[in-house]
Amino acid sequence: MNRGDIFIIMGGSGCGKTTLLRHMIGLNRPQQGYIHFGECNYWQSDEPQQAAVKRRFGVMFQGGALWSSLTLAENVGLPLHEYTDLNPEEIEAVVSFKLALVGLAGYEDFYPAQLSGGMKKRASLARAIALDPEILFFDEPGSGLDPFSAKRLDDLILELRDSLGMTIIVVSHEPASILTIGNNSVFLDDEKRTIIESGNPSILLKQAAEPKVRAFLNRGEYEHTG
Amino acid sequence: MMNQISPENSTAIGFDLSEPATLRIVLSGPWILRNRLPSTALVMEQLDTRRGLQSVSFDSSGITVWDTGLLVFLSRLLQHCTERNLTVDRSSLPEGVRALLNLAAAVPEVGQSSAPGHRAGTLEHIGNFTLQSGVGLRHGLKFTGEVILSFIRLLRGKAQFRPADLFLIIEQTGPNALPVVSLVSYLVGLILAYMGAAQLERVGAEIYIADLVAIGMVREIAALMTGVIMAGRTGAAFAAEIGTMNVNEEIDAFRILGISVIDFLVMPRVLALVLMIPLLTLYSGLVGIAAGMTVAVLVFDFSMFEYYQQTIRALDLTQFGVGLFKGTAYGVVVALSGCLRGLQCGRSAQAVGQATTSAVVTGIVYIVVVASAITIVFYKLDI
Numbered sequence: 001m002n003r004g005d006i007f008i009i010m011g012g013s014g015c016g017k018t019t020l021l022r023h024m025i026g027l028n029r030p031q032q033g034y035i036h037f038g039e040c041n042y043w044q045s046d047e048p049q050q051a052a053v054k055r056r057f058g059v060m061f062q063g064g065a066l067w068s069s070l071t072l073a074e075n076v077g078l079p080l081h082e083y084t085d086l087n088p089e090e091i092e093a094v095v096s097f098k099l100a101l102v103g104l105a106g107y108e109d110f111y112p113a114q115l116s117g118g119m120k121k122r123a124s125l126a127r128a129i130a131l132d133p134e135i136l137f138f139d140e141p142g143s144g145l146d147p148f149s150a151k152r153l154d155d156l157i158l159e160l161r162d163s164l165g166m167t168i169i170v171v172s173h174e175p176a177s178i179l180t181i182g183n184n185s186v187f188l189d190d191e192k193r194t195i196i197e198s199g200n201p202s203i204l205l206k207q208a209a210e211p212k213v214r215a216f217l218n219r220g221e222y223e224h225t226g
Numbered sequence: 227m228m229n230q231i232s233p234e235n236s237t238a239i240g241f242d243l244s245e246p247a248t249l250r251i252v253l254s255g256p257w258i259l260r261n262r263l264p265s266t267a268l269v270m271e272q273l274d275t276r277r278g279l280q281s282v283s284f285d286s287s288g289i290t291v292w293d294t295g296l297l298v299f300l301s302r303l304l305q306h307c308t309e310r311n312l313t314v315d316r317s318s319l320p321e322g323v324r325a326l327l328n329l330a331a332a333v334p335e336v337g338q339s340s341a342p343g344h345r346a347g348t349l350e351h352i353g354n355f356t357l358q359s360g361v362g363l364r365h366g367l368k369f370t371g372e373v374i375l376s377f378i379r380l381l382r383g384k385a386q387f388r389p390a391d392l393f394l395i396i397e398q399t400g401p402n403a404l405p406v407v408s409l410v411s412y413l414v415g416l417i418l419a420y421m422g423a424a425q426l427e428r429v430g431a432e433i434y435i436a437d438l439v440a441i442g443m444v445r446e447i448a449a450l451m452t453g454v455i456m457a458g459r460t461g462a463a464f465a466a467e468i469g470t471m472n473v474n475e476e477i478d479a480f481r482i483l484g485i486s487v488i489d490f491l492v493m494p495r496v497l498a499l500v501l502m503i504p505l506l507t508l509y510s511g512l513v514g515i516a517a518g519m520t521v522a523v524l525v526f527d528f529s530m531f532e533y534y535q536q537t538i539r540a541l542d543l544t545q546f547g548v549g550l551f552k553g554t555a556y557g558v559v560v561a562l563s564g565c566l567r568g569l570q571c572g573r574s575a576q577a578v579g580q581a582t583t584s585a586v587v588t589g590i591v592y593i594v595v596v597a598s599a600i601t602i603v604f605y606k607l608d609i
Binding site (some may be wrong): 068090094097098101131156 | 258259260262263293294297298301302321322323325326329330331332333334572573574575576577
């Protein structure tokens, strides 16, 4: 993956997309292979090095994973409290801006239970970008969202990459979103248990050697020949 | 004319005042969050003190690197300019900054009226508590009525739950609770024996330790301790299980399919506990008597046979009947509390915790209430 990529990990349900993501973000240790962030081989590093690497990325989990006992302001502000020297007033300003960025201005005092699914996802994104990470991971960002919310989230992902130069890695099985935002991708196959295609999704839609990949990006429609 | 506020090699703000109606804000250096950024108060002071000021523009050519620090700074500044009706020319800000500022302003801030509740005063708290107590009592009575109706359906063979569920819950509530019931009952038996011996020794009536422990354990303490253990162990588990199902919308799925939650989830739990708690109470009483025997034999030199004979003389079926009746009543109370709190659980992890705590507290409080009521009734009936 290159800096500034929006890299898609795609494939059908159960092919291991989220498992791969969990390995990449350091939640699962791989049985084989390695994960490099720049010069750092993550699983060969000691704990302080791993912690330093983790501080460089943000993660938006599939269900939002907001802390239910904290307000949105506290959810977004906690990483800032932990990892910066900002005073409470500055943290409040940053939190308000991040929430505004994801379209949740004024929701600082709400608890996650008071929000809709889409709002929870956006709040989770605000928390993920609280520390201006270099790398942003998304696990199924559009799942469970209406088309407008999904489109807004896609626009936001593009804007974060274009404006802040973040590298973004997205686990997704939604062709519309993949083709809109992705400029690089891998396709995981649940039968072969490996990557069977890689490249720009828009190019794969037309030119992938594997018919399954073309069909996947074409919403399950196999091309009719003859 | 140029006013420089910070040193040149760090984050800096300058003001170009060459045009009287326009304040040109010159930003330079690294504008990143981990650096201590200049306060917006410096700029706002300029905006507030300049007479005839109509617009604000920026020169950002000196910015070397930026992140949220610059965005937050500009966001607050722009808000202040809007409040003062000043025109802002953003054209010379970096493109990414403009895009993100536009994005942040795209969705209007939610109105205060839709923000969650205000801080209630003392009187409001008292009023709310009173109203909620009434509602809670009504819900409790309704729930109890539903369980009774479900039990009637069960007797008619119309209630629907899986026997496998019942056996699993019986295993969890009965055999799996034996270790903790054994430990607590044995220790309570020891305490009772020592406490009784200390008093009976004064009048040379140590042999009546057996009567004290046997009647105390079998009639009252075995049922009470088993009830409290069940409240902390099984009632809490019921609330957590059903509460988590509520969070995962499993309860809604039952309701949508027209399956009675009371029949399917509550009845097997109530039945399991009602079937198991008399056995546990009986077991607890016997373990307590064994503990009393340990003290009598090892400390006060009675023979096991003497203690056994004295215990048999002290106990009759009424004592066992009273103990088992109380234990069963406590079991019903604990099962109902656990299931009710689980069904009332909200839709968050925190709510599951609250439901669990509430189930334990409710269970123990109602055990004491029921114990008091039964004791008074039995006294009046001379049982």
